Amino acid sequence: MKQPNQMKLKNLYIAGTVTLVSLLAYFLGWSGLMTIDQIKVTGLSKTQKVSSLTSKEVIKLSGIKIGQPIARVNSSSVKRKLLALPQVLDVKVNRKLPNSVLIELKMRKVEIAVTASGGGFLVGDASGVTFAKVNKVPRGVPIIKTSTSKLLLSQTLRVFHGLPSKIQNRVISIDAKTRDSITFNLTQGVQIIWGGSQEQDLKIEVLNQLLADPNNKRVKNFDISSPLAPTVR
Template identity: 35%
Template structure:
């Protein structure tokens, strides 16, 4: 048997890169190095900033500022809000602080914000007194939402006295809507409102006139009719429960 050996094929020598190609490769390598260094520096800066904001004591909560109070004191709001001091400001749970602030009966809403570098601000909206329910020794004060939020020994100025169950919030809401429908000057003439049921609302005025209101529907129209009839002359009773066909006696 005869075998034939084939000599290995020699590779052709690779052409040497030109000077321009070598320079371009060097520039690309240098740019990659710069990008890597910049990425590392940026990561270090971000990490340092995150540590500074979320974990260091530099931006700890050191004070609580309160605004929006009328009857309440800043101390009362601060105590209720219970903002934990010494916690980094960025880690404060603002919604939880707001919920605690609204646990005060006088507060209808609360907004909590961060004031850098070290303060939590709690802004409250206090309930506006609208109705007063007579009780032994004083009055329970009610807002337009039917919420009983305070007890007073005397009736607050500008508040209308109502004879109603203070636990009946839907009824208090209806009475509040009647009061709000009255012009300011007429509201000032109302001495009391009675309502055994939601559809038996009656108003008493300083001149002794009884205004039979019925329910709280169409209160804006009923108020307009009642004002016109009050201005029309002496009478003892005005019935606007059906405002399109009112009656006077």
């Protein structure tokens, strides 16, 4: 059986711990000693100037306010709000004790453009997610002319990203009205009729051979939709 003094010490220890935790919770969450006086946003400079999103807009959307106790910042809630923006790929929220919060954004890169209804273009990343409308496509970004089918867009992108980089870099636009009618329009007026997404490796091999043939130096049209019977003209 425990001695009375031991019981008293244990009770005092428990009471002291509860009091300390309560004071710490108050100190962090409710007192004015650790309130936010700075909110910093990074990552916006990588949007290739097609998004008008500003630091002020990000902070407003985050719901974080100057003067708010730093411990009451709900990182999960902030992340959920900002990921609702189509141009944002990822978000990290870091509380920098004692008084600042850092919001780190990872923006989607502009890697494709698709024609928009009513004119202009929608730019998006390699996954096919579009996030901004522009009147002029950034230099080096291929225009994909396709239907509104996400499946067709995804298939077209898979074919495009499977191309050798030396060909990818020359693509100006891609016509893809159906899944079996993909056509790449390259610089210098060269056109590659690809057809469907099947037999990708064989088509690349055939195309490389055709492009390497000196007799095809002036050829503008390469039809490899049937890779075992390609045609040039």
